[in-house]
Amino acid sequence: MDFAELYWEHQAVLLGEEQAKALPRVSVDELFGAVVSCCEDFCRGGRQKVRFYSDDQELDLLGGGHQRLLPARRDGSFAAYNARLMDLEGLPNYALVVADWHQFNRALWERILSAVQGLAAVVGISHARMDTQVFLGTYKTTPFGVHVDRTSGFHFPVAGTKTMRFWPDRFAQATPELRGALRYERYLEQSTALSARPGQVLYWPSSDWHVAESDGEFSVTWGFGYWLGDGMTSLALEALAQLLMETPGRCRAVPRSALVEEARELREVDTLVDKLARLSADPRLRAAVARGWLEHFSACGYLRPPPLLEHGGAAGAVTLKSMYNLLAAPEAGGAMRVAAGGYSTTVADEPAVWDAIAVLNAGGELPVRADDGAVGRMIDFCLRAGALQLRPDQT
Incomplete structure (x- = not known):
């Protein structure tokens, strides 16, 4: 609560190790695997969204044939990757930016979700989006200069030192000459x-203009962003x-010859506006927005969750993982939409399903049976969305 009252969307702050205990921890080795998987994809x-800069100029990684400049499994670590770029590629001043790497390591993503629950309880879940980023390299300043992101940002250095410089929005x-400036x-x-x-x-608020600085020391920093705005619109x-x-x-x-008269009456424009008005009342629009709403909030605002899991249909009992909530809403035609972990599906709208969701959200346990109908589905x-944990049947 103190952090939200003192700093959230108010001012930048350095959180010491004791203050940062409630925030997620990701090791440099864990991060390496997720970043490599993201670059491979x-x-x-x-x-x-993968961007590479050399001497403040962005390189065309795919069209320019520069994929070799990305970290690879054969590197084995960020330190070895940096040595390869410095020694073999001759790049003493480079920056790599990788977004949404959390898609490639569900365990790390769930660790982040679990850690930010306390923040979400105070400031709410982002209506725009949540994302993750990695910034690494030997760059002396952010290669795209002084800028602002409309996101409350948290940055976690895992190798080297991270220095950020901030200016108030006013x-x-x-x-105007400050915006985008490298000098x-x-x-x-x-x-x-x-x-x-x-x-x-x-941490810094969404209004702060900022730029990273360093003396050229190699550094690796990951972060997550709470974007401000109305993504539902x-x-x-x-x-x-x-x-x-x-x-x-x-x-x-x-x-x-008829354009002058058409311009006066704008009949075609009125036809389009009437069409938009009809579509805005179309049940399909409400269903599409409702699906997006459910998926968005079931993933704590993350728009790009990790992929669905394979589930072998093992018997046992399930409980809800603490970082998730199951959300559901009725749909037309006797169906209901259930959302978990950023995904959704439809099942028959039956009281037993609503009861099962209530039990799981309350921390209860349910048996898994293959013949359980809508509840089983x-x-x-x-389980495939990753929101439940299975306790295998011991019999």
Whole structure:
């Protein structure tokens, strides 16, 4: 509670090891495997956000054939990866940024979810999104300069020292030449700098403009971001646009001679606006937004959860993992949608399913039986979503 009252969205702060105990811990070796997996998926054409900079210039990793500059399993560690880039590739000033690496290590993601539950209980779950990032390299300043992210950020150095310099939003707005600057020496007096070493945590609010600094020492930092904004509105607009594209329509030819009259009456514009009004009341729009809402909040705001798990149908009993909640809502046609761990499915809307969800959310235990109908299908889905833990049958 003290952190939320004193610092949350108020000011940047360095949290010492004692203050940071409640926040997640990820080792440099654990992080290496997840980052490599994310980079591998990126090279296979996955929709990952991986950026590499050399001397402050971003390289085209895929189109430019620079995949060799990414960490690989053969490196074995971040330290060995850095040595390869320095010694074999001759890159003394580089930066690698990898987003959403948590998708590739469910155990680490669940560790993060569990640790931020206390924060979410005070400030709520992000309505925009939660994400993870890794920043590593020997870069002396952030290669894209002084910038702002509309996210409350937590950064955890795991190798080397992480230094961040901050400016208040009011100063950056009044000083446009600061925004994006790589050279900002004349504005140092208006800034504040904080440095963290492994075991400590840097936090700053979404309004702070910032840039990373170093003396060229190799460092690895991971972070998670609590984005500010209304992602639910974006979700509704995307769903409405999809419905609009799926609704048949026909372009009407308008002769040049008739354009003046058309401009006066705007009949075609009114037709489109009427169409949008009808679609906004379409039950399919509500269903699409409801599905997104359920999935979003079942994953504590993370839009990109790890993939579903395989489940072999073992017998036993299940309980809900402490970092999850099961969410459900009725759907049309006698169905209900159940969400867990960022995914959702539909099962028959039966009282027994609602009762089973209530038992699990309250910390209770349920048996797993293959012939359990809608309840069994709900439990099987939640196991694949990673939200339940199985106690195998001992008989």
